Amino acid sequence: MPRSDVTRRQLLEIAAVTGGALVGGQLMPGASSPAAAQGYRSAPAPLDVVLRVNGAEHRLALDARTTLLDALREHLHLTGSKKGCGLGQCGACTVLMDGKRVKSCLNLAALVEGREITTIEGLAQGDQLHPLQAAFIERDAFQCGYCTSGQIMAGVACINEGHANSPEEIREWMSGNLCRCGAYDHIVAAIRDAAAVTGSTRGG
Structure with missing residues (x-):
């Protein structure tokens, strides 16, 4: 199914129906699937998707249910973005x-x-590392490293948004990124350092 023939609503319907079919099949193996009831007797044809990542365009054939995270990791082999909770709660991705x-x-x-x-x-x-990458190294702002890429990406946004004016403000605006190792003090210090280097503080 060409990308141009699929509306946003149709895409979401396909994802919902085929996803529901998988779950329904696992819970009730003998039951006919919702997908079959609506005529989706096999997996939908992949969509032609063009993603622009890090300045380069990539043409991919993807299942409608493919998340951006899976496209990055499994199709483009950019594995820096990590799979954590899968629910948008940990920030590793x-x-x-x-x-x-x-x-x-x-x-x-x-x-x-x-x-x-x-x-x-x-x-x-x-x-040449980004100032926040260099600050993370200087401040030893990571331990196991699993959350680090997500912390850095969120930290870059935090700085660019002008929310790095105090440790308290940084903690508030970085609260969507969790660190199981508890390196928060070092992360905050690294963001403060990088914000000072880039001049990205309010009035800076």
Whole structure:
């Protein structure tokens, strides 16, 4: 099914119906699936999706249910964005979309065509680290490292939004990103350092 023939509503209906069929089949193996009842007797044809990631365009054939996170990790092999809760609660999958932070596990890849996606792999300029990446190293702002890419992407947005004017403000605006290791003090310090370098504080 070509991408141009699918509306947003149709895409969501396909995702809902086929997803429901999988769940229904697991819970009631003998029952006829909702998908079959609506004529979806097999998996829908993949959609042609063009994603613009880190300045480059990628043409992919994706299942309608593919999240942006899975497209990045499984199809583009950009594994810096991590799978955590899958519910948008931990922030490990945070990326930038048109400069704004988003949880990539909550966005369908087919619905973000035309948007500029930036992942942790796209922050550095060659060998030159982004100021926040350098600050994370200097401040030892990570331990196991699993949440680090999401923390950095959210931190970049926090700075760009002008919400890095105090430790309290940073903590509030970074509250959607969890660190199981509890490195919050170091993360806050790294964001403060990077904000000072970039001058991205209110009135700075």
